[in-house]
Amino acid sequence: MTKQQFDAQLEAQLAELPKAQMPQRDLWPGIELALAREEQHDDARSSAGDNRRTVVWASLAASVAVVGLVGVLSLRSPAPQLDGMQLVNALSAQHEQQKNALLVKFQDQPALTQNWQQQLDELDSASEAIKAALDQDPDNMALLKMLQKVHQQQIDLIERVHSPKWQQI
Amino acid sequence: MTQGTVVAAADTFAEKSERDLIAAVQQGDKNAYHKLYHAYIGQVYGLCYRLAGDRGLAEDAAQEVFIQLWRKIGNFKGDSKFSTWLHSVTSNVCISYIRKQKGWFQRMFNIEDTDAANEVAEPSSAEVCLDDYIQRLPERARMVFVLHAIEGYRHEEIATMLGMAVGSSKAQFHRAKQLLKEWMGYD
Numbered sequence: 599m600t601k602q603q604f605d606a607q608l609e610a611q612l613a614e615l616p617k618a619q620m621p622q623r624d625l626w627p628g629i630e631l632a633l634a635r636e637e638q639h640d641d642a643r644s645s646a647g648d649n650r651r652t653v654v655w656a657s658l659a660a661s662v663a664v665v666g667l668v669g670v671l672s673l674r675s676p677a678p679q680l681d682g683m684q685l686v687n688a689l690s691a692q693h694e695q696q697k698n699a700l701l702v703k704f705q706d707q708p709a710l711t712q713n714w715q716q717q718l719d720e721l722d723s724a725s726e727a728i729k730a731a732l733d734q735d736p737d738n739m740a741l742l743k744m745l746q747k748v749h750q751q752q753i754d755l756i757e758r759v760h761s762p763k764w765q766q767i
Numbered sequence: 768m769t770q771g772t773v774v775a776a777a778d779t780f781a782e783k784s785e786r787d788l789i790a791a792v793q794q795g796d797k798n799a800y801h802k803l804y805h806a807y808i809g810q811v812y813g814l815c816y817r818l819a820g821d822r823g824l825a826e827d828a829a830q831e832v833f834i835q836l837w838r839k840i841g842n843f844k845g846d847s848k849f850s851t852w853l854h855s856v857t858s859n860v861c862i863s864y865i866r867k868q869k870g871w872f873q874r875m876f877n878i879e880d881t882d883a884a885n886e887v888a889e890p891s892s893a894e895v896c897l898d899d900y901i902q903r904l905p906e907r908a909r910m911v912f913v914l915h916a917i918e919g920y921r922h923e924e925i926a927t928m929l930g931m932a933v934g935s936s937k938a939q940f941h942r943a944k945q946l947l948k949e950w951m952g953y954d
Contacts, residue, residue, distance in 0.1 A: 604953050608944070611897045612916055618809030619816055621826045626804055629833045633797070636834075712839065716863055723867060 682736030686729060686745065693749040700753065704760040714759040721752045789849060792840055804833055807853060814854065815861045817913045820902045828864040832857050858914065862928055865906075900950050904943050911936050912943035 728745045732738060785806075791799035811832050816825035836856060843852050901909060910929060914920040915936070920928070922936040929936070 604944075604948050607953065608897075608916075608947065615898060615917065617813060619813040620809050621812045621829060622822060623826060625808065625812075625826060625830045625833070626801065628830050629804065630797075630801075632830070632834045633837055636837075712842070713859075713863070720863075720867060 683733065686732050686736065686742070689742075689745065689749070690725075690729065693752075697752055697756065700756045704756065707760045709759045714755060717755055718752060721748055721755070724748050725752075785849060786845070789840065789843065789845075792837075793843075800837060807850070808833075810850065811853070811857050814857050814913075814918070817898070817901060817917065818858070818861050818910055819865055820904070820906070820909055824865065824868060827868075828861045831864045832860045835860050854918070858918065858920075858928060862910065897947075897951075900947055903950065904946060907931075908939045908943040908946065911939040912947075915940050 725745060725748045728741055728748065732741050732745065735741065788799050788803055788806075792803055808829065812825060812829045815828040815832065816822065819825040819828055836853070839856060843849065901912065904912060907929070911925055914925045914928065915922065922933050922940070925931075925936045926933045931939075
């Protein structure tokens with residue numbers, strides 16, 4: 599059979615394919631539940647929104663206090679040596695704090711792209727995968743650097759999509 | 768009144784009622800959204816199934832499409848047909864969902880399950896339809912084939928959607944056609 603004959607046969611079969619197919623289960627209950635959860639989450643965020651400035655300032659104050667405390671303690675005693683997963687967990691906790699503070703800050707600001715949260719989730723998955731790998735090999739510097747890079751990408755993404763300069767373009 | 772006029776009037780009525788339905792959904796009416804779901808679940812699931820190549824994954828992806836559609840529907844301004852716009856949303860959400868499920872490392876290092884390509888195809892049979900063969904294609908070849916041959920996207924668009932070079936999209940399409948030709952017994 600020549601290429602043209604096959605292409606024509608394929609074309610004919612493609613034209614007969616049904617456009618719609620039905621799933622084997624009803625997907626609506628799951629969708630409805632997800633939307634209801636999202637609404638609850640939005641309500642919680644909006645009530646928290648009134649206090650967001652306080653939260654941001656409280657977070658900043660807490661960070662300053664922690665930095666001060668660490669400074670004082672480091673003068674009084676040798677710095678505790680974080681090793682392996684302790685370091686990974688400390689880095690992750692610090693990153694989460696920074697990320698959440700930014701998300702609260704930009705909460706009511708329109709984002710430049712529609713899928714930035716999806717991109718953020720993907721980077722979350724990447725960071726989880728790296729942490730899982732670090733769990734097996736906690737002193738792997740290449741993985742640790744990768745984790746830091748993914749964290750930085752998340753921060754850059756949040757800032758970039760909410761940047762007023764970009765939105766003016 | 769001629770039959771043509773009746774058909775045109777029915778189309779206009781259908782378009783108007785769809786516009787009303789979408790406007791209601793954009794106002795946050797969940798009952799209207801349920802109706803919209805019923806009207807389009809076949810189209811959305813059909814595309815997800817062809818892209819995913821797996822019923823369970825396609826069902827989850829179709830759910831994700833409708834969850835994200837609820838957030839995005841405010842962006843629909845009526846410049847194009849709703850079904851066309853929904854098709855584009857479905858393709859993008861579904862591809863992104865499948866990628867997420869396949870794992871970041873697999874994507875990062877471009878590891879593809881090539882088992883399907885190495886499989887010995889069953890003898891060609893009248894009962895095995897084209898859709899079954901499409902499901903057997905390797906993931907990237909299947910996605911490119913579905914998007915180009917069935918959904919009508921250009922290779923440039925597919926390259927952007929799948930994050931690959933235009934040449935790779937064309938190569939994957941060629942690969943898909945070769946495999947189909949072989950499996951369907953035309954080789």
